[in-house]
Amino acid sequence: MTVLLDETFPRTIDELTRDLADDEVRGARVEAWLFEGAAARRAAEERLATAAVNARVRSAYKPLVHFFLEDVDTRELRRATIAYPVREPAPEGRFLVEAYPLAALLSEVETRFVPGGPAPVYRVELEYRNGTATHEVFVPNDVRIDHLGERRLSPTGWLRIAGSRGGVRDTDRRLETEYEKIFRRAVEAIQSHPWRAQEPQFEQLVIRAEIPPGERRLPVGEECISTAEAMHEDLYFSVLEVFKHRAGRTVDDRKTRPGQIIPDVRYTDGVPRARVAVEPFAAAEPAQPAPVALDAADRAPSLAQVHAELAAIGGRPFSAVSRQGRTVPGVYRAGTRPAIVVTAGQHANETSGVVGALRAARRLADAPGAHFALIPVENPDGYTLHRQLCAVHPRHMHHAARYTAFGDDLQSRTEEPWNEKAARLEAFRLSGATLHINLHGYPAHEWSRPLTGYLPRGFDAFAIPKGFYLIVRHHASWAARAESFRTQLTERLARIPDLVALNRAQLAGYGAHAGAPPFPLYHDLPVQTVEDDRAATPLTLITEFPDETIYGDLFALAQTVQMQTVLAAEEIHAALDRAR
Numbered sequence: 001m002t003v004l005l006d007e008t009f010p011r012t013i014d015e016l017t018r019d020l021a022d023d024e025v026r027g028a029r030v031e032a033w034l035f036e037g038a039a040a041r042r043a044a045e046e047r048l049a050t051a052a053v054n055a056r057v058r059s060a061y062k063p064l065v066h067f068f069l070e071d072v073d074t075r076e077l078r079r080a081t082i083a084y085p086v087r088e089p090a091p092e093g094r095f096l097v098e099a100y101p102l103a104a105l106l107s108e109v110e111t112r113f114v115p116g117g118p119a120p121v122y123r124v125e126l127e128y129r130n131g132t133a134t135h136e137v138f139v140p141n142d143v144r145i146d147h148l149g150e151r152r153l154s155p156t157g158w159l160r161i162a163g164s165r166g167g168v169r170d171t172d173r174r175l176e177t178e179y180e181k182i183f184r185r186a187v188e189a190i191q192s193h194p195w196r197a198q199e200p201q202f203e204q205l206v207i208r209a210e211i212p213p214g215e216r217r218l219p220v221g222e223e224c225i226s227t228a229e230a231m232h233e234d235l236y237f238s239v240l241e242v243f244k245h246r247a248g249r250t251v252d253d254r255k256t257r258p259g260q261i262i263p264d265v266r267y268t269d270g271v272p273r274a275r276v277a278v279e280p281f282a283a284a285e286p287a288q289p290a291p292v293a294l295d296a297a298d299r300a301p302s303l304a305q306v307h308a309e310l311a312a313i314g315g316r317p318f319s320a321v322s323r324q325g326r327t328v329p330g331v332y333r334a335g336t337r338p339a340i341v342v343t344a345g346q347h348a349n350e351t352s353g354v355v356g357a358l359r360a361a362r363r364l365a366d367a368p369g370a371h372f373a374l375i376p377v378e379n380p381d382g383y384t385l386h387r388q389l390c391a392v393h394p395r396h397m398h399h400a401a402r403y404t405a406f407g408d409d410l411q412s413r414t415e416e417p418w419n420e421k422a423a424r425l426e427a428f429r430l431s432g433a434t435l436h437i438n439l440h441g442y443p444a445h446e447w448s449r450p451l452t453g454y455l456p457r458g459f460d461a462f463a464i465p466k467g468f469y470l471i472v473r474h475h476a477s478w479a480a481r482a483e484s485f486r487t488q489l490t491e492r493l494a495r496i497p498d499l500v501a502l503n504r505a506q507l508a509g510y511g512a513h514a515g516a517p518p519f520p521l522y523h524d525l526p527v528q529t530v531e532d533d534r535a536a537t538p539l540t541l542i543t544e545f546p547d548e549t550i551y552g553d554l555f556a557l558a559q560t561v562q563m564q565t566v567l568a569a570e571e572i573h574a575a576l577d578r579a580r
């Protein structure tokens, strides 16, 4: 094991309360913005009040949403007009996204968002049943040069003091909090390490961050404000970008293979800490949870259950081996209908497709003539990591579990060694399929990277959920067929109870904060249609259910939608083949 960093950081809120409980600050007006939950901020205000310091401690993360949660009595509110800052070098809509999910939180209020000026404030006009009020909500940000050398406007801590004795302590300045220091030091330690040029550079790179509590569930869908999740996301993608940059690749590259990057972010009431270490893979397989009844599954099944379910389907087994030595299991069943390949778990933190694929295969196995190959979990190493990360934060999106233990997206591999992808290639070879149904998911709640510009770089369109949607890829010669396929499929899927309601609710939130859906709607389902002659099959259907990470009735709906999509697509594909 090599330790790259092991450092503790004073908790900024503690430093501040000690430092400000001072005669010179007595009677002054103090405002601070920190990456802290409400409980710690209120406690700090009380401690300072006992020293006769009039302080207000606010959240540096999503300050406008916190303003409405903590400062506004919305019961008497009728109308809200919010002018959001438009400030270089951030893209125009950045602060509107950061205001999410306010439109839904204020569902009883007539809310209007308009672009404002470059000042770092939201100008808020509130109209109550009897009277009006105007507020300027400060949104502390500063421009920092990130690990790629890009200028990013990012949230930061801030301190304002006015009216101190003789003005000696008056200030209005950036305050780099422990939250920002932990991120900066971890990325610097990794960036400056003398990595060898040859990939993979490590088995696991574990970044343990212990930060102050900052989790708050919101009464809107699956929304949750979480500084731990935001730190996980920013550490994971930033570190992956560091290795892409070293390899001379672009940020949207998916072939970089540094190894498995694992941000392990925990809340602590103790001393904040960052520890970065290169570690070997775990020797033992983690304990497997009890099986779930597949038809009513409200969560992802264990890998052991996936193997058992696949064996029960019958047919000709095939497999590949992952980087960590796990089996990527598949099954092939010959039939007289047009062949399809069904895959799930390519991105292993997207779990609803795993259940949907297995349930669909059970039904297809009973359907006369059905001809298919199935790989329910293409990325078992990521799937195992997802379960481990969920043991600490069950509902986070956990993108560290997205790619393989090499660090790459298995779909992007174009040469040996194939490892996980060998199973998919075998499925195409055995079946000769003309349709590949590739089941995916994406975050079920807001995805942010507050330490590097707020919006998730390269994934801006996924920052806010926009319902269940589809991607149809087709060879140029299949354009007309793809159009019929898309029309019939969306018409069938729109009949699933609760699906259209979910899509309408999420598209409304997306519309208020991110604009029009990026793809045209067919029966309330967004569909992106892409001509792509390089695809292995003339027709590819990719599903995207906002399933990172969900449980209960919503998971049951998600996996049922995934199953119904496979079954409907198989039937429509066969009918279109007959009509040819």
Ligand SMILES: [Zn+2]
Binding pocket: 347, 350, 440, 441, 442
């Ligand atoms: Zn995916």
